[in-house]
Amino acid sequence: MPIRLLFRNLRAHPIRALLTAGSVAVAVFLVCILDATVRGFTAAVDLAAQNRLVVMSNVSLFVNLPLAYQQKISQVPGIAQTCKFQWFGGSFKQKKGGFFAQFAVDPENFQTTYPEVGIVDGSYEDFRRRRDGCVIGKDLAAQYGWKVGDTVPLVSALYPRGRDGEEAWTFNVCAVYEARVRSLDQMTMYFDHAYLMEALDLGAAQGQKGVGTYSIKLADGARAETVMAEVDALFAGGPQRVKTTTEAEFNRQFVSMMGNVPLLLRSIGGGVLFAIFFAVLNTMMMAGRERTRDVGIMKALGFSGGSIAALLVVEALLLALAGAGIGALLAKGVEGPVARVVSMWAPGFAIDDRVLLQGLSIAAVVGLVSGMLPGLRAARLLPVHALRQEA
């Protein structure tokens, strides 16, 4: 019966109940999305491979390293494989906003260095054989409707002329990959670094030669600190000094380039929650005041202040949790599309159990506190005063 009374009270003001639960739903939805985005930023750091290092210019990430460095790096003991990585900075002009990440890599070493890139369509062998071949992420293929065998024209600000002297570079889709780890996005294109260099050598293409970073895969048992020190020492005398870091550290530096974006996102989430908390509190205070006479009746019948307060607290908790459930379901529902949109800068975006649990916990706290204030008031109310209230 108390449960029935509780639900009847909620149903007595259906619009108010819906709006309150709706506001909590919106808040929890936003908090889940923002939290998952922030976690997505840092997932690249948290989930970085332990056996990979990154070599970059000691000056800046934007300064290319000489091509000849790869062979020297490969000779350092403890290194199993090296792979070039060069940012291309292209976009698909045929579609508005057609920007996504492209990297020129070594097809020979790329897959063995990055085993988390799992081919799900086409052939990696074709990618290795074909100079203009490329491997694209599953989400990228889905977004632009590209499939194996398609030719993709891209225009790059860093390499303003293609191999044929035309504005666009053309790539042939040889394979589609799927990420085997959460920290890898599925919105990137990888193509042959040699294709880029050949075009520059031919003179038709324009742009800077070199390599942005070298990725190193450590041999089994190799110590990262020793290898990093040896690689750095190798080029200490020039012509260009390098800085070797673990993949986790490299990703951390990359994330820190975003400055206070995670803090900003968390602040927005906190602000929304705070506003919703006051909205729910106000609603529950109103509901509590409206029921002053009912409180008086129940007290006259012999119900204790505590049991009446508990009814109000549970009612607020139910409203908040119902809203939180809807918000969490909505967030889970849009997880896929949002993950595709944010995957380039937050590849680890996922509405996982931790994110959902956090959203539900916050809603539970909002519900509890919102119910406790009117509950305490009801508990303290003298029955004679409560019964005097006009119905």
Place this chain on the structure above:
Amino acid sequence: MTEPAISITHVTKTYQRGGETLRVLDELDLQILGGTFYALMGPSGSGKTTLLNLIGGLDHPDSGDVVVGGDSLTSMSAGELARWRADHVGFVFQGFNLLPVLTALENVELPLLLTPLKKAQRRAQAERALELVGLTDRMHHKPRELSGGQEQRVAIARAIAVDPAVVLADEPTGDLDRHTADQVLELLQRLNRELQKTILMVTHDPVAAGYAQKAIHLDKGKLGRIDDNRKATVTAGH
């Protein structure tokens, strides 16, 4: 039944209003006999409702003692008073005071939640109470779907659901027309005669007071006269 069910001894109750102290009950002494139907009369501000609230354990006196059914209410805490009310007293209010979101049956069942009865027993007892007030056919209706008289009969059913010895009614017919008021008063009379309930009813209405066996008159917080309607009737009959 002539044992005093309620004993009021030197009870004083004051209220603060606008910086002024109002002495609503002033050293009041009163004995209420068990199984008797009393009307409590007097002008506005004479302390009728305040006395009813003290007897019902809804409020504490400033001084003096209120003993109901052998229990002294004066020293009880708020929690003890709540438990005591649940077992010993039923209330009927002028404004009916039913919970609008519950049906008639659920309203009557509400005080039974505080008893150790199981769900089926509670339901059966609530149905019996509604049957007693003649509302079996309206038990699944909500208060807004009932007439004023029906609402008050539901309130009476709720008041007797836990089978209390004492029923306190504060202007139970104040919001009803004459015909409906008579039906409600006859019902209270039946509860007193057939179930031996001690009934204390606050009223301004001399006709309503005529249904009671005794009429207590209060004036400025002090006891006035007590009329014995039975004797009056007998006298008139002679």
